[in-house]
Amino acid sequence: MRIVSYTIINLVISKRLLPNMNSSQKEIIHIIGIGGIGMSAIAEILHNFNYEVQGSDMRLNDNLDRLQKLGIKVYIGHNADNVKQAQVVVHSSAIKSDNVELFAARNNNKTVLHRSDMLAEITKDKYVVAVSGSSGKTTTTAMIASIFDHSNGPLSVISTYSPVIQVADTGIKKKDLDSSVTRWNDTNMGIDATVIVGGILNSYKSNSKLGKSNIFLIEADESDGTMLKIPANIAVITSVNSDHIDHYGTFDDIKNAFSQFANNADFTILPDSMVISCDASNSITFGLENGNIRASNIKQHNNSMKFDVLIDNNHKIKNVVLSNAVGIHKVSNALAAISVAIKFGISSADIKKGLLEFKGVARRFSLIANIKGVKFIEDYAHHPTEIHATLAATRLITKGKVVGIIEPLRFARIRNFFDAFIQVFMMFDHVILTTVHPPEDKPIPGCGIDNIQEALISNGFNNVKIMNDALLISHFISDSTNLGDVVLFIGAGNNIAKLAKETAALMPEVEV
Structure with a gap:
């Protein structure tokens, strides 16, 4: 009962967390396991929001080195004293319930948030593209980020593209993007999205980027159901396999979770081969052989791939070059990213430029x-x-x-x-x-x-x-x-x- 009561308290308290970001009195946020690839990204984003962020981890790594250079306090080793000054304590599923810092936070009535709850708070009232899947989500998110970074606004629906996409409409309402479109028009800076991803993007030398628009591009982890807490406007599913059975129970439960992820969103992008229950009128599919958006004439070069993209047998993007990529699965990732770009009305030229300039992700081939x-x-x-x-x-x-x-x-x-x-x-x-x-x-x-x-x-x-x-x-x-x-x-x-x-x-x- 004690843990349940804390959960209820924390959910109530967490609702006031983000509105205070612009206040003069900042809360101290302590992140347990701050050196993890997902937690370090959250730490950097919160730091860029001008929160006082600190955290702990068991051993030094490159992520901690980067955070320390930003001025974030890092404790090596877990100790109850580490959380004394914090008002909010964030943890992931990797942190056991008997962790000394987590136990101390709960015993002292700190606001305790799971990583997924913090991500949900960060993305609240934003236009969110959430990428999830059993594999390929980090690379796909990185490809979308590269296309966004190399696109020139304003956004528009490309009506010459497929009838399916026209029927579905873009799902992006003008009111969602007013604050962003002006900036794109004035500066020609592309879609300046905030990015949170589970890998180090070579183009950023980081796993996050704070953008100036209202658009958030998020890698939504499926391993512990995090993707179900992200308020996605566009849900992207890269793949589904029977991983993380220990969390879900059965493969059917995994598929049901992804179906829920898809149906919670305004619009879904998913592989054509995937058996996921979602509204066909609010989704598009991609695939190497079938789907609304598919690839043909695929050629592997030394460290890049070249292919054509066919969109509902109507519009073709020829000679797409995907840099820093080896393997047919990278083409599938690119098709998911292209699907998002089409949904945003990004031109063929900007799509090609974004993939040509793709720098890859650290530790991905x-x-x-x-x-x-x-x-x-x-x-x-x-x-x-x-x-x-x-x-x-x-x-x-x-x-x-x-x-x-x-x-x-x-x-x-x-x-x-x-x-x-x-x-x-x-x-x-x-x-x-x-x-x-x-x-x-x-x-x-x-x-x-x-x-x-x-x-x-x-x-x-x-x-x-x-x-x-x-x-x-x-x-x-x-x-x-x-x-x-x-x-x-x-x-x-x-x-x-x-x-x-x-x-x-x-x-x-x-x-x-």
Whole structure:
């Protein structure tokens, strides 16, 4: 009952949070786990709103370094004293209920908000484009941001585009955008949206950007149902798979949650192949073969893709070049982004410019080194479907071997997708397994990296080792690779990112 009462109190208090942003008396907001990719973005946006923001995390990382340079106070380690001066304490689902700071905040009647509640507060009364999905949401959000940044206002409906889009209308009402259109007309600055995304955009060197318009572009996390709390005007769904069963219960529950996300919005953009219940008159679909917006004549180049876009068999955008992209799944991401642009009435020329100038996202098929002709590439993939897509993309750019250095994410995910992991790992030429992330995750019997290794060997795949030392891995790479091979560092944790950089630094003749 105590937790329930706090929840009710906090919901009431939270309603007054954002209106106070322009007052002279600012509240101190403490963020537990402030170094996380999603939490650090919220911290930076709140800081830019002139709130006094502070936070804590267990260890230093690049996100904390960036926040500290902005003047945000960061505590290393969790301690009840850290929240003493704060009026508002924000946490994510990764923070356990017995966390000492969270416990202290509740015991002292602080306003305690889940990350999703804070995002809902930040986006209240804004025009919101929310991007969610089991995979591809970060890259898709980044592509939309690039198109927005390179577009020239004002907004208008492109009536020569498909009848479906005309019937649906843009869904963007003049009253929603009055404050923005004037600025675009006067400065020719493009759609200056506020962006909050779950990755470091190379064009921003950050996971957020404070814009001057009333438009917010948000990556809405599906893992804990955050996307259901975002007041989306346009909902974008990139993909749906059976990940996060532990939160939802069943795959049907996951699909129902995305259906709710779609139906809560004024308009939905989703893959043509997806079985999601939503109003067809208020949605458009995209796909590689079918859908209102689809791609044709797809060609992979060294680090870019070229394709045509067909819109309801009526309007074609020819020779779209997507920079910093490898793999057919990136074209699918681009189609979702293009769908948003069309919805906003952005011209074909500006769409092409935005994708041509796309700089990519850190840790999304990112080249970190080229060592004697062997490419070191880092990727955030952590679900079997994502790892398969990353491997397939790699096969497009090499005829040599592919070595996968893989950091599994959470024992529960290994349990839920054990057989799928075995199948995809067997598609590599060599696999090196590192320790499971996060380090504090509780082991599940039969779901360790040694169990994965045993299963691979029993299935006839013997090229698998367990290593977590950069020097040993560098020796293995030196002995096992040749000109044209690719080494993939795969995983969502910080350890694999650190391991990739350390391994590359130990290799001779580095050409970044």
